[in-house]
Amino acid sequence: MREITYRQALNEALAEELERDPNVFLMGEEVAEYQGAYKVSQGLLERFGPRRIIDTPISENGFAGMGVGAAMVGLRPIIEFMTFSFSLVAFDQIVNNAPNMLRMSGGQFNIPITFRGPNGPAHQLGATHSHATECLYANAPGLKVCTPATPRDAKGLLKTAVRDNNPVLVLEAELLYSSKGMVESPDEELLIPLGKAEVKREGSDVSILCYAQTVPLALSAAEKLEDDDISSEVVDLRSIKPLDEDAIYQSIAKTHRVVIVEQDRPFCGVGAEVCYRIQKNIFDELDAPVLRVSQEDVPMPYNERLEKAVLPSTEKLIAAVNKVCYAG
């Protein structure tokens, strides 16, 4: 194990998968000559050449569709979006073509493609550049969606995504690219299965369900809550689809109280679905209503103070936890 950044972890995952399988290639805006808008693909052009590390014009619909076509005939494309806010221009390819092909063809064509890039609100980028797209994509049957929050998860999930025979979206956390964490050394193969949550901190009074950028937020809230003698279990979903329901229910069976903290918007968001499943499947385990901390349901403002008010925060989360614990 050694400490590396989230960005380096992704870079290692890409390099290892490109090295392993000649059918894997990376395509997107600024991935080659520029070394990646967020430097995730740093050094890959030099190592793998322009045949496999491919710069594109600003044509998300076009190159996402090219990826789907290449996957139909046996390649394993990794398509980078400079941010998932821009993936909305390619929505038709991601939602209508990639996941429908296997089904519509009666099982003849699967699409082994990875769509990846930063996702979720960053810092003062305004409404068009702050989308958390997980709820949009998790809604489409045929897609898998994962949301790594640590360097280790980023590397292990991305490598698994590239090897998956279905279309997978790896929604990276824009604010966490420079965060550090312990990751196995490069000579150890690190694959983390899709659909497996991880308890990032054990606790007994309340389950905090989180993913992506809300994981560090949940961990810092848990630390503060400890001072008030509230023991929080932090469950990082890691994958939105498939959803690890067993891990969620196991934690709730222990704590009987739940707060979901999500980076996306509340209406038809990830939390809404998770909450539905909890009440349907383990209603009797609950000692309090499930609460949810989400974005406010407004387009993201540029103003820093207003943006902060829209986003989930440690304070909002602590307040919600206190409420489900009937404390404070």
Add this chain to the structure above:
Amino acid sequence: MTSIPSAEQRDEVEMLALMLLIRRFEERASQQYQAQKIGGFCHLYIGQEAVVCGAVAATRHDDYIITAYRDHAHALARGTSANASMAELYGKATGCSRGLGGSMHFFDRQNHMYGGHAIVGAHVPLAAGMAFASKYRGEDRVTLCFFGDGAINQGAFHEALNLAALYKLPVVFICENNLFAMGTSVKRSTSLKQIVDRAEGYDIPGEIVDGMNFREVRDKLAEVVVSIRKDSHPAFVEARTYRYRGHSMSDPASYRTKAELEKYRLDDPITRLRAQLTREGKLTHEEFDQLDKRAKKIVAESVKFAEESSEPPLEKLYDYTYVDRAMEPGRPRPAEREEKQPAERPEKWAEGGPPPATSGTNP
């Protein structure tokens, strides 16, 4: 123009038989649709047969073909059986997409037919990706991408042409210009004197062919394909053609005149190839009648096959959503499954459907 016969150029009489099969299949599809045996939308290819048949005659079987929603003919031309095609229209498990695709989503992996795509223009980037894969692997395969005149105003189309030109991809963009995007004429939709000029904007060589003339389509395509195989690049062909029927079964096509339709009918692609062959002593009237009789018989049998085939089994409702079934996120948990109406008896996918991509690796 010199005719460049392709290595695998098929016998013209055989191609006439194929055009007849497509015509009779579509006529029968129309009847079965009216009899409410076929659901959803159904777009017929009648009148345009020379385009896909000419293209198929000029290319190899392992060249990739991809098209839009008016796709029955493209599958039939590639070798998909009339049985599997009709069964797909009926939504039966023996259909070329196991009854899960329908009229607009015909797929046939074995015959390198990559769909059947119903969002206008959205498959044009897919074609660029397939051509990209051929070039990536160093193959000399060519991708044939068919679309209508309506697609040329979609963003996806423009992005794909630019990408194909930029990466010098081995793809032929074939615009089947039948003058109408649903009910909107090219004149009302497109700010160009002629559609082929779209290609010029991307530095892609463009050609116009008479899409009602099988020989002209075949010879021009053969020429284009030879050039692409020699030195990978995209090309654009505007095939000027006409559909005799409305946009779909529900369209009486009142936006055009009877006189216009009659003008094109006189130029019918089947009649024309037949006349050429007869004049050259390659086909007698009796032989033509035999071909037509055979086509009608094949189609009649396909209707019987479709009617007798079984439906996709209810208990397989979740199949083919994900490749690896153990990881199917959409699959209901056992408790939820119980709420659903159970199938009366265990059912299986009927024999005769397409092979599933169980390995998870496309050829």
